[in-house]
Amino acid sequence: MIVVGYLATREGRQGVTSALEEAIRRKIAVTVVVSEKSAKQAPEALTQRDEDLARIQAEAQDSGVALDVRIMSERHDVAEDLIAVAEETSAELIVIGLRRRSPVGKLILGSNAQRILLDSPCPVLAVKTERSATH
Known part of the structure; x- marks a missing residue:
C-alpha cells in the first residue's frame, strides 16, 4: 500500500x-488521503476536489492500480492524517509533494513535510514538480 495526500x-x-507511478512499479494499491479541516468548504472547492478525485480514479483504473480514497474530516492535520492512515494500512510508502523553495527556504522544510519525514512508520518519497520553461 502507498499512501498519498x-x-x-x-x-x-x-x-x-x-x-x-510507484504503485505500477511495485504492483500495489494506493490510498489517497483528503484532509478537510472544516466541513464548511466553498462549493467550488468541493466541485474541484470531486473532479480531481474522479480524474485520479480514472487514471488509476486505466493503469490497473487499486485505489482507495479516504476523506478525513474534522480530524487533525495533513501530517497526522497521512501518518495515521499509513499505520492503519501498514503502508510501505508515503508520497508527498514538495514546493520548490529559495536557497534560504531550503534550510527550512515545511512543517507538515518535516513531521511526516520524522514520524512516518515507513519510507517517504518526497517529489518536486517539474520546473517550468521560465525557470
Whole structure:
C-alpha cells in the first residue's frame, strides 16, 4: 500500500502522479488521503476536489492500480492524517509533494513535510514538480 495526500495544488498533483507511478512499479494499491479541516468548504472547492478525485480514479483504473480514497474530516492535520492512515494500512510508502523553495527556504522544510519525514512508520518519497520553461 502507498499512501498519498491530496492537495489541489501543483505539488499535490505531482505527489498523486508519482504515487500512481510507484504503485505500477511495485504492483500495489494506493490510498489517497483528503484532509478537510472544516466541513464548511466553498462549493467550488468541493466541485474541484470531486473532479480531481474522479480524474485520479480514472487514471488509476486505466493503469490497473487499486485505489482507495479516504476523506478525513474534522480530524487533525495533513501530517497526522497521512501518518495515521499509513499505520492503519501498514503502508510501505508515503508520497508527498514538495514546493520548490529559495536557497534560504531550503534550510527550512515545511512543517507538515518535516513531521511526516520524522514520524512516518515507513519510507517517504518526497517529489518536486517539474520546473517550468521560465525557470
